[in-house]
Each structure stands twice: as C-alpha cells, then as structure tokens.
Amino acid sequence: MSSAEAKAARRAKFEGVFEKIRDELVEHFAGEGMPAEAVKWYRDNLNYNVPGGKLNRGMSVVDTVEILKGRALTEDEYFKSAILGWCVELLQAYFLVADDMMDSSITRRGQPCWYRLPEVGSIAINDSFMLEAAIYRLLKVHFRTEPYYADLLDLFHETTYQTEMGQLVDLITAPEDKVDLSKFSLERHRLIVIYKTAYYSFYLPVACAMLVSRIPETYTVAAASGSATVKPYDLALSILLPLGEYFQIQDDFLDFSGTPEQIGKIGTDIVDNKCSWVVNTAIKLASPEQRQLLDENYGRKDAEKEKKVKALFEELGIRKVYAEYEERVVGDLKKKIGEIVEVEDGLKREVFESFLGKIYRRSK
Structure with missing residues (x-):
C-alpha cells in the first residue's frame, strides 16, 4: 500500500x-421526543459542519495515543481515541460556525458557510451551541466511568474559554471595517495566536491522548543529579504552544508569499485587515514614511493598495526575517524535544517530532 493509500485508509477509518x-447523537436527540423536522436539522448540522475539513486535529489524537502506547491499538482503544478526536473536531466546528457569522464569511471548506444557507440564517447561532453540547454528551456516554473523566471535562472547558479569550482580542484588534494599526504589535499577535489557535489546535489533541493513555500528572526520571520530577502536561504545553505559534506565523507568511496554486487559495490577510505576523513585523521595521504607507493602504478592499503593501513587505525583507525566525524557532523546539527523558508510561519525543515534521518548511 502506498503512503497516499495508507493515508486515505486512515482517514476513512x-x-x-x-x-x-x-x-x-441523533438517536438520543430523537429519543427526547424531538419532532422529525428537528431531528433532520440536527443531523444536517452535524453532517455539514463537522467532517469536511482536513481532520488533522482529530486524527492527531489517535496518532498520539499510538505513539504513547508504542503499538497498534485494540479496537476499543482506537474507538475511544477516535471519539476524543471527534470531540476536538466538534469543538472546531462550533468555533467555525460562530466565527463565520462574526466575520460575515462567505465560504468555508469549499461550500457556503452554514449561516448563509437560506433556510438557516441566524438559527446557526443555536446550531453552534448544539455542536458544543454534543462534545459533553459524548464524553458523558463514553468516559463517565473513567478515572480521568473530570480531567477531560476540565480540559475541554478550559480550552474553550482560552480560545474565546483569543477570539475576543482578535475581534477588537482587527475589525474588517475599521483599520487602526496602532492596536497592532507582535506582542498582541502572539497573545491572539496562542489563545485563539495554539491551545485548541495543538495542546488539546495531545492532552486528550495523554489522558486516555493514562499518562500520570507527575513521574520521576533519572537525571545527572540523581532524579528529577517531570510534570508531563506542563512539559507538553511548553513545547506545543510555541509550536502552535510557529504554525500560525507560517500560515501568515504563506498568505503573503504563497501562490494560489501552492496554498490552494488567494491570500486575503492584507485586504481583510488581519493582525498577521507579516504586518506586525513590517510595523516594527518600518521607517515613518513606510509606516504612513501602511496606514494608508493596509486593510483596504483595493487591489492597487494591496500591491503597494506587498511591495513594501518585499522592500522590508520580510522573506529573510521569516527564514531566520523559522530556523531559530525550529532549533529551539528540537533542543527542547531532545531533552525529554523517555520512560515507560511517560511522554515520548516522537509525539512532538511528528508534529514538527508535518509543519517544518511546509509550503501549503
């Protein structure tokens, strides 16, 4: 079986x-006495909004459990891991349905945003709540008897709260209809990225896998001085947050530098007034005259103004700054990963090497 076939089989499973x-979920909903029309609506909501993306977040739960256990999973282990993966995907769907309304987005995953379907409209607000509630229904049914059930509840609630914090800061920093670059900075960008993206996209899947694999809260490893106490969840967080930040900075850079053929879309961060790493780096490097050009042209729905901003990014050497950043952050991450002391029933370096391998120097 080729790697492409193996990948397709993995996704299909x-x-x-x-x-x-x-x-x-639909059977339980119907069992509550809901009318047939509502049952169909709920099924359509789940089908339309949950399974259509890349599924990287969800499948990484299963991948991480396999790495931590060091063997193929039993049928029950796979099913439990995959349920947690789909809980992560449900959380993503909940965020996206709501986010598309807040941003007045047109399409999502190659189809009209859910709220833009004529029959849906503002009902999508309640539909987003139902996607979130489905997470806790699944956790209750499949994990309530597990000793880590409360930890799973805490993890999903805390991650949801963190993501919503990041979303708020993003919304008030960079509204599409009001450009104010004085609110932008690399520090503000970092805060948005870590809270809006890194916690739920990187830490959540790995923490789910660690809980279902029964990784303890602390364990002892051999060290030069005798022994050392490891807090594996804190250690994972210390690697996965910078990894998530790197991923988003890379995404921001590709929006500016990548071609539509390469990244599968036309970059819109400049015209959409996004608080991206690229514009924040430009603000830091710009002379007063260059800053004025940014103020007058960034975030405008105007192709000529977009060209001027892109030309300024080239003039400021953003490509070189990004290349230097990438090598520096990847070097730091590799060092941190390399320092992990592996023990049975503990963290494995491969968990983080796998994430980093998928991201480093990606072109789409």
Whole structure:
C-alpha cells in the first residue's frame, strides 16, 4: 500500500467513527421526543459542519495515543481515541460556525458557510451551541466511568474559554471595517495566536491522548543529579504552544508569499485587515514614511493598495526575517524535544517530532 493509500485508509477509518457517533447523537436527540423536522436539522448540522475539513486535529489524537502506547491499538482503544478526536473536531466546528457569522464569511471548506444557507440564517447561532453540547454528551456516554473523566471535562472547558479569550482580542484588534494599526504589535499577535489557535489546535489533541493513555500528572526520571520530577502536561504545553505559534506565523507568511496554486487559495490577510505576523513585523521595521504607507493602504478592499503593501513587505525583507525566525524557532523546539527523558508510561519525543515534521518548511 502506498503512503497516499495508507493515508486515505486512515482517514476513512476515522470517518467511520464519526458516522457511529453522529447516529448515536441523533438517536438520543430523537429519543427526547424531538419532532422529525428537528431531528433532520440536527443531523444536517452535524453532517455539514463537522467532517469536511482536513481532520488533522482529530486524527492527531489517535496518532498520539499510538505513539504513547508504542503499538497498534485494540479496537476499543482506537474507538475511544477516535471519539476524543471527534470531540476536538466538534469543538472546531462550533468555533467555525460562530466565527463565520462574526466575520460575515462567505465560504468555508469549499461550500457556503452554514449561516448563509437560506433556510438557516441566524438559527446557526443555536446550531453552534448544539455542536458544543454534543462534545459533553459524548464524553458523558463514553468516559463517565473513567478515572480521568473530570480531567477531560476540565480540559475541554478550559480550552474553550482560552480560545474565546483569543477570539475576543482578535475581534477588537482587527475589525474588517475599521483599520487602526496602532492596536497592532507582535506582542498582541502572539497573545491572539496562542489563545485563539495554539491551545485548541495543538495542546488539546495531545492532552486528550495523554489522558486516555493514562499518562500520570507527575513521574520521576533519572537525571545527572540523581532524579528529577517531570510534570508531563506542563512539559507538553511548553513545547506545543510555541509550536502552535510557529504554525500560525507560517500560515501568515504563506498568505503573503504563497501562490494560489501552492496554498490552494488567494491570500486575503492584507485586504481583510488581519493582525498577521507579516504586518506586525513590517510595523516594527518600518521607517515613518513606510509606516504612513501602511496606514494608508493596509486593510483596504483595493487591489492597487494591496500591491503597494506587498511591495513594501518585499522592500522590508520580510522573506529573510521569516527564514531566520523559522530556523531559530525550529532549533529551539528540537533542543527542547531532545531533552525529554523517555520512560515507560511517560511522554515520548516522537509525539512532538511528528508534529514538527508535518509543519517544518511546509509550503501549503
């Protein structure tokens, strides 16, 4: 089997679990005496908004459990890991349905945003709540008897709160219809990225995998001085947050530097007034005259003004700054990963090497 075929088979197996949990959720909903029209609506909401993306976040739960256990998973282990993966995907769907309304977005994953369907409209607000509630229904049914059930609840609640904090800062910093670059800075960008993206996209899947793999809160490892206490969840966080920040900075850079053929879309961060790493780096490097050009041209729905901003980014050497940043951050991450002392039933370097390998020097 080729790597492409193996990848497709892996995705198909994961999607098969979605069909089971979707039917389970809809059956429970119908069992509450809901009318047929509402049952169909809920099923359509789940089908339209949950399974259509890349599924990287969800499938990484399963991948991480396999790495931590160091073997192929039993059928029950796979099912439980995949359910947690789909809980992460449900959280993502909840955020995206709401985010698309806040941003007045047009399309999502190659189809109209859910709220833009004529029959849906503002009902999408309640639909987003139902996607979130489905997470806790699944956790209750499948994990309530597990000793780590409360930890899973805490993890999903805390991560949701963190993401919503980041979303608020992003919304008030960079509204599409009001450009004010005085609110932008690399520090503000970092705060938005860590809270809005890194916690739920990177830490959440790994923490889910650690909990289902029964990784303890602390354990002891051999050290030069005798022994040392490891707090694996804190250690994972210390690697995954900078990894998530790197991923988003890379995304911001590709929006500016990548071609539509390369990244599969036309970059819109400049015209959309995004608080991206690229513009924040430009603000830091710009002379007073260059800053004035940015103030007058950034965040405008105007192709000529967009060209002027892109030309300024080139003039400021953003490509070189990014290349230097990438090598520096990857060097730091590799060092931190390399320092992990592996023990049985503990963290494995491969968990983080796998994430880093997928991201480093990606072009789309």
